[in-house]
Amino acid sequence: MSGLLPKVELHLHLEGAAPPGFIRGLAAEKKVDIARIFDERGNYAYDDFWHFLKVYEAATEPLKTPEDYHRLTLAVLEESAAAGVIYSETFLSPDFCGGRDLSAWREFLHAIREAADLAERRDGIVLRGIVTPIRHLGPEKAKEVALCAAETAGDWVVGFGLAGDEKSGKPKDFSWAFDAAREAGLRLTAHAGEWGGPESVRDALRDLRVERIGHGVRAIEDLALVDELAERGIVLEVCPGSNIALGLYQDWRSHPIHELRERGVKVTVSTDDPPFFHTTMAREYDRLATAFDWDEGVFDEIAKTSAKAAFCDEKTRENILKKLEKAHA
Numbered sequence: 001m002s003g004l005l006p007k008v009e010l011h012l013h014l015e016g017a018a019p020p021g022f023i024r025g026l027a028a029e030k031k032v033d034i035a036r037i038f039d040e041r042g043n044y045a046y047d048d049f050w051h052f053l054k055v056y057e058a059a060t061e062p063l064k065t066p067e068d069y070h071r072l073t074l075a076v077l078e079e080s081a082a083a084g085v086i087y088s089e090t091f092l093s094p095d096f097c098g099g100r101d102l103s104a105w106r107e108f109l110h111a112i113r114e115a116a117d118l119a120e121r122r123d124g125i126v127l128r129g130i131v132t133p134i135r136h137l138g139p140e141k142a143k144e145v146a147l148c149a150a151e152t153a154g155d156w157v158v159g160f161g162l163a164g165d166e167k168s169g170k171p172k173d174f175s176w177a178f179d180a181a182r183e184a185g186l187r188l189t190a191h192a193g194e195w196g197g198p199e200s201v202r203d204a205l206r207d208l209r210v211e212r213i214g215h216g217v218r219a220i221e222d223l224a225l226v227d228e229l230a231e232r233g234i235v236l237e238v239c240p241g242s243n244i245a246l247g248l249y250q251d252w253r254s255h256p257i258h259e260l261r262e263r264g265v266k267v268t269v270s271t272d273d274p275p276f277f278h279t280t281m282a283r284e285y286d287r288l289a290t291a292f293d294w295d296e297g298v299f300d301e302i303a304k305t306s307a308k309a310a311f312c313d314e315k316t317r318e319n320i321l322k323k324l325e326k327a328h329a
Ligand code: HPA
Pocket: 013, 016, 056, 163, 164, 165, 191, 242, 272, 273
């Protein structure tokens, strides 16, 4: 499947997309010793999801200033554009960007947006932000993150999410943060149904009133829930390569994305933390095409589903859809 098919990515953690060479270089510049997080070939090394979260947080250590995030954003968007991504939404955490201090957060955000503007002019790729508290840091910190999100909500910060350890607390612990984000006009998504079972998806829908679910693949264990997702048009941000790399499914053919789609669920495809999972959007497409015999028509439909589910304004959405139409004309 062509790496050049235009792609729309809805689920990407900015720091998790950092090329390992970039983080190693930055660590050397800043004299931060994080050699332990790399294997002998220079890739990120971790044992399981919970260790991955620790390695992820260690990888953010050399990212200290807005300028560092400017460089990070440029490096990430260069990789995404090379894989054919034309529009991307990225998770941003005020926890990492200024420690939830609003004025520091504004500076980090400004630097990220400037880099995104440069990348748009350079590569044509469009980026928008989803502010995301880290679940295992707890609901009180999530409230501070929600206030940062609410203060900067607009045409660029378009969404609010929930990442981190899905086994830490319950979605309802984060209702206050999600209510504040919703009141500020932000669109909502949350990680669920990856490490939690189908009930975690039900909880996120009921208690956080999200319109998209990050992963959500374990809904397949409850077919009544699958029907509900299909009927309500809930969009799943599916990251198959991430699920396989983290051992949730044995191999590509065992992944439920195909069955979810067959059962009428709106599935989309993303990379999550591409270098951690040795993937790119082009590789996801290739693997899916091989595993499920998906042709260009399926990928066209998935890209359009993603564009329609994007949290951006209507004019931006129309532009993405036009680019998709052109590619498949
Ligand atoms: N899942 C959950 N939390 C995360 C991830 C992820 O893939 N990456 C960074 N935080």
